[in-house]
Amino acid sequence: MSKGVLLVNLGSPDSTDPKDVKKYLGEFLMDGRVIDLPYFFRALLVKGIILNTRPKKSAEAYQKIWWEEGSPLIVLSERLQGKVDETTSVPIALAMRYGTPSIYDGLKELKEQGVDEVLLFPLYPQFAMATTETILVLAEELRQKHFPEMKFTSVPAFYNHPDYIRVLGNSIQERLQNLDFEHLLFSYHGVPERHIRKSDITNSHCKIDGSCCQTASSAHQFCYRHQCYETTRLVAEYLNLKEGTYSVSFQSRLGFDPWLKPYTDRTIERFGKQGIKKMAIVTPAFVSDCLETLEEIAMEGEEIFHEVGGKEFTVVPCLNDREDWVKMLSRWVDEWAHQKPVEA
Structure with a gap:
């Protein structure tokens, strides 16, 4: 089997335009593991109230922190992905749980490189319903529907590693x-x-x-x-x-x-x-x-x-693309690729 890794982060609007922010918030807040209400009540809250009031305010907040290259989270995630890709022996793709590039896009990219065994790497140290769990659930749904030949392994929460x-x-x-x-x-x-x-x-x-x-x-x-x-x-x-x-x-x-x-x-x-x-x-x-x-x-x-x-x-800045963080991820990836499980 040919191995590859999918790094997955939260996501970001495509721009600071309120329309793009509204689209992103809609996808994010309608996730039943983020707002865990029955669909009718979730839709009433999100589509009936939040998406009519919050996008403009959130767009203004994004405008304060937006970089020339784009969303800081996306830019930093791309830098991390690029550095890990340069220092590992297997292909590294990047995806966002919400927005673009999607998890489907990331899996498709790996498939086109001949990958059929994927290490799902949620970029969250701690496990939560609204972070790690929703990534793994969606990835499995996509695998069954579009990538049945793929085999998944996921990185567990590494908060105490x-x-x-x-x-x-x-x-x-x-x-x-x-x-x-x-x-x-x-x-x-x-x-x-x-x-x-x-x-x-x-x-x-x-x-x-x-x-x-x-x-x-x-x-x-x-x-x-x-x-x-x-x-x-x-x-x-x-x-x-x-x-x-x-x-x-x-x-x-x-x-x-x-x-x-x-x-x-x-x-x-x-x-x-x-x-x-x-x-x-x-x-x-x-x-x-x-x-x-x-x-x-x-x-x-x-x-x-x-x-x-x-x-x-x-x-204190987040880990972003720090060299020691890149080296840590790269080593974990190579250990997985060569059948050496990463253990706490």
């Missing part, structure tokens, strides 16, 4: 080594609390009560909340961070249902009001800088911090 912790830890250390920051905030993308419970394979462990994530359980294999806190714990250990100098929060909530807490915007505000003058923030749920990191955190977050008295607000 020593290689990843080292690369993430080094990226933080490099950015902050000469800064006298008082607090480091690990901000992860938020998800509704019900997603955590739905992903609980034991149907009983996840209570989101402050203790279940620290209690050993098979549920942790698919528990986004546990994996976020574990990423933070391992990085803090790697960097020898002192207790009380770092914490976890969750960003980008939508609607009125309870989402994972504490919320990033309120946490930034609270630190400023408590007298923290110098804070840093890192976003380990993302491997590529995007709207949520460049606008929501680096712009809105800094504005909130300054409004309540904060002075210095430092954002």
